[in-house]
Amino acid sequence: MQRLGPFSPGSQVDADGFASRERPDTGAPHLEICMITTPDGATSLDGRSGPLGGTADQQMLRAWRRACDIVLVGAGTARAEKYGPPSREGLRIAVVTRSCGLDWSSPLFASGRGLVVTSIDAPRVPVESVRAGTGEVDLRAAVAMLGARVVHVEGGPALNASLLEADLVDAVNLTFSPRLGGAHTTDAIATAFAGPRRFVLVDSARDGDFVFARYERAR
Numbered sequence: 253m254q255r256l257g258p259f260s261p262g263s264q265v266d267a268d269g270f271a272s273r274e275r276p277d278t279g280a281p282h283l284e285i286c287m288i289t290t291p292d293g294a295t296s297l298d299g300r301s302g303p304l305g306g307t308a309d310q311q312m313l314r315a316w317r318r319a320c321d322i323v324l325v326g327a328g329t330a331r332a333e334k335y336g337p338p339s340r341e342g343l344r345i346a347v348v349t350r351s352c353g354l355d356w357s358s359p360l361f362a363s364g365r366g367l368v369v370t371s372i373d374a375p376r377v378p379v380e381s382v383r384a385g386t387g388e389v390d391l392r393a394a395v396a397m398l399g400a401r402v403v404h405v406e407g408g409p410a411l412n413a414s415l416l417e418a419d420l421v422d423a424v425n426l427t428f429s430p431r432l433g434g435a436h437t438t439d440a441i442a443t444a445f446a447g448p449r450r451f452v453l454v455d456s457a458r459d460g461d462f463v464f465a466r467y468e469r470a471r
């Protein structure tokens with residue numbers, strides 16, 4: 253990949269180099285949203301994000317997964333994208349849900365690598381669960397209970413909005429797809445939340461027609 257800036261524009265960097273970051277030790281988990289979007293704002297085509305991506309984007313996603321301690325994902329995304337166990341040994345995927353209406357026989361949960369993040373009063377589940385909050389999931393407490401230093405969030409827009417609302421997001425890793433969504437542009441990387449939040453661009457790179465941008469919370 254070729255770095256675009258703001259630092260070292262023109263230099264070469266691979267996906268792992270791009271994903272390996274110094275993260276300030278704040279004593280709290282470092283939470284990073286990762287999403288792919290088209291320049292006109294679509295984040296899925298026919299209900300899946302896969303058609304927006306390609307080899308470069310998949311490589312980058314694997315690098316972000318190597319750089320984290322746990323993956324956090326909304327139940328809507330886990331269902332739509334048919335989440336399975338991650339290829340990285342030992343990595344676990346925590347699925348955020350209110351309903352606990354998930355397929356426990358799916359490869360993710362059958363593998364033992366999936367767990368659930370939900371509220372204290374949500375239905376019982378046959379897999380490990382992390383519970384915080386009554387009625388609503390207390391995401392700040394639940395994320396802390398995961399015991400991870402770097403939490404890699406793979407969406408979707410509803411979970412992202414809740415995390416932004418709770419002011420838990422330290423970084424946004426955005427991939428720009430060289431496609432236009434057209435009629436699909438009612439999607440967004442986050443549904444409405446009480447923003448705005450300000451982030452600064454700390455790095456960007458291109459691989460072919462894909463552009464990767466990393467924004468960190470303005471401090």
Ligand SMILES: NC(=O)c1ccc[n+]([C@@H]2O[C@H](COP(=O)([O-])OP(=O)(O)OC[C@H]3O[C@@H](n4cnc5c(N)ncnc54)[C@H](OP(=O)(O)O)[C@@H]3O)[C@@H](O)[C@H]2O)c1
Nearest residue numbers: 287288295299301326327328329350351407408410411414
């Ligand atoms: N472009 C990308 O990078 C990308 C990434 C991810 C997803 N997507 C796309 O986004 C679409 C799915 O969107 P979505 O907004 O429905 O996804 P989502 O945020 O993954 O799922 C929403 C569901 O997650 C649970 N959830 C979210 N926030 C919660 C909270 N604060 N507390 C408790 N549970 C919470 C709820 O599950 P329950 O219903 O079980 O209660 C909710 O119905 C799919 O088409 C997918 O392909 C795109």
